[in-house]
Amino acid sequence: MQLKPSVYAPFDSPEEYILGWTDLIWRDYGLGRLGEHYADQMTVHGAYGPIRSMETVLRGSLVKKSAFPNRVGTAEDVICEPRGDNAFISHHRVFHSGPQQGVWAYGPPSGRESESRNMAICLVRDGLVAEEWVVRDEWRVVTTLGLDPESIARTLAFTDEPEGLFGTQAPADVVCNGESGPRPDTHRAEAEMIRDFIDTVWHARHLERVADYTHRDLFLETTRARIRTRLGNYQSDLIQMLAPFPDATVEVRDIAINTADEQGTRIGVLWRLAGTYDGAPLYGPVTNSPIEILGASQFLLRKGKIIHEWRVFDEIAVLAQVAKARGDQPRAADAR
Numbered sequence: 001m002q003l004k005p006s007v008y009a010p011f012d013s014p015e016e017y018i019l020g021w022t023d024l025i026w027r028d029y030g031l032g033r034l035g036e037h038y039a040d041q042m043t044v045h046g047a048y049g050p051i052r053s054m055e056t057v058l059r060g061s062l063v064k065k066s067a068f069p070n071r072v073g074t075a076e077d078v079i080c081e082p083r084g085d086n087a088f089i090s091h092h093r094v095f096h097s098g099p100q101q102g103v104w105a106y107g108p109p110s111g112r113e114s115e116s117r118n119m120a121i122c123l124v125r126d127g128l129v130a131e132e133w134v135v136r137d138e139w140r141v142v143t144t145l146g147l148d149p150e151s152i153a154r155t156l157a158f159t160d161e162p163e164g165l166f167g168t169q170a171p172a173d174v175v176c177n178g179e180s181g182p183r184p185d186t187h188r189a190e191a192e193m194i195r196d197f198i199d200t201v202w203h204a205r206h207l208e209r210v211a212d213y214t215h216r217d218l219f220l221e222t223t224r225a226r227i228r229t230r231l232g233n234y235q236s237d238l239i240q241m242l243a244p245f246p247d248a249t250v251e252v253r254d255i256a257i258n259t260a261d262e263q264g265t266r267i268g269v270l271w272r273l274a275g276t277y278d279g280a281p282l283y284g285p286v287t288n289s290p291i292e293i294l295g296a297s298q299f300l301l302r303k304g305k306i307i308h309e310w311r312v313f314d315e316i317a318v319l320a321q322v323a324k325a326r327g328d329q330p331r332a333a334d335a336r
Contacts, residue, residue, distance in 0.1 A: 003082045007127055014080040014088045018122065022092075026073060031065060034058045039128040045166060046134050047294050047314035049159025064104070068114065071098030076117075076310075077298060079268040081256035082184055087125040089180040089256050091268025093298050093310055094118045100145055106152055116140040117221070119296040119312050121254065121270055123180045133179070133254075133270055135296040137223045138316040150284065153319030154328045165294045166272060170251040178254035179270060187257040187265075194267050194299060195252050197306070203250040205242070207235045215307040222311040234309075244282045245291055248275030265301040270294075273313075277325070283318055289325035291318060 008017035021037050024030045038054040051057060079091040097115040117140070121133040142149050159165065171178050175191045183191065197213040200206050210218075211231055220228040220237060228237045242248055254270035273293040278286050295313035299306050 002085060003088060004085050007086055007088060007124060009127060014090060014124070015078045017124065018078050018080070018090045018092050019075055022073060022075070022094075025061075026065070029065070031058060031061055034061065037129060039125075039130050042128075042130050042132065044132045044134055045294065047136065047138070047165070047317035048156065048320065049161055049165065050167065067100055067102040067104035067109075068098050069101055071096055071114070073118075077263065077266060079256050079258045079266050079298065081258060083123065083125075083181045087123065087130075087181065089254065089268075090120075090122045090124065091256050091270075091296070091298060092120045092122065094120065105155075106142065106145065106147055110145050112145050114141050114144045115225075116144075117310065117312055119268075119298070119310075121180075121268065121296060131180075133294065133296070135294055135312045136314055137225075137312050138314045139224050142316060143224070149316055150319055150323075153316050154323045156316070156320040156323075158317065158320045158324050164274075164292050166253065170253060170272070174252045174255055178252075180254050180256075183255065187259070190257050190265060190267060190301065190304075191255050193304070194255060194269060194306075198250060198252050198269070198271065202238065202242070207239060210235055210238075213306055215302050215305045217307060219308045220311065221309070223313060223315055240280070240282070243280035244277055244286075245273065245275030246279040248273050248291075263300075267299040267301065269297045269299070271297065277322060283315075283322045287322055287325035289321070291321050293318060 008014045011017040011020050024033055025037065034054055034057060038057060040054050042054055044051040044057055073094045073096045076093040076095055080088050082088050095117050097113060099113050100110045102109055116137045118136045122129045123131040139149055142152050175195055176183060201210055218230055218234050220234050222237060228234055251272045252269060253272055256268040259265045273295060275291055276288060277291050278288045293313050297309055297311045300308040
């Protein structure tokens, strides 16, 4: 099914729509144009809970822009896939850098350079963003600003919504129909492979099978600016991610796939990890309390196998949940 050009107008493609609007709003100080880009009653799903309505997003964006007026967001990749003829999903990987020059939720201007990798996953319908899932490596932001992650986490509020971060049950068959709606019947083999990889290796803990899905020169970029190469280091990093939550379930919530001559086949995955913090005390003394993580990964394939993964999730949000379980008193959450 052909995507209607009106869905990404006035740009020439869905990718240019995402890149163009990002510059118009953030580079050009066009925050007032958010109403031209977002639907009025849209929802942003973030690591601390949902943010509802374009107006709420605008208020939070204004505060953040004042704190980081010269922060630059550089697009590393945009993976777009149609959702019918009037919508598309975009998995946008962005690297942010720039100094904190204004007051921010974390404190007064520091003048220090912050940096982090984010992933913004946008469902665009009839030319407007109807729903968004935003995943940030906030640990990297906090530490590059010279701040203590645990002290910052104690000041942040995590959602009290009973439905959690997604507000929906996991899709029954994410290859056909994910959080963003029905997928086109293209790249089915790649979608099934990446679903099986996460289900088998991450969720079912068959780490011995990483080699079945990956290239010899596997390369991982993950939180805290960590880089891991080759099979053994990938396995080690993954088990360290899972070890604080030994009973964790990992769900694939959305998949988008795109192939381009200059970039190859790339897969965007939105995922959810839920478990109990009763394992390795990576985030301080264990609390035996529930933890929920909204995460995103992008995979690059070579000859049908994974050669590169970029993985993002918010470890400050994990610490905030641990602090809440300890009974620490948070201040009101802002529209991060």
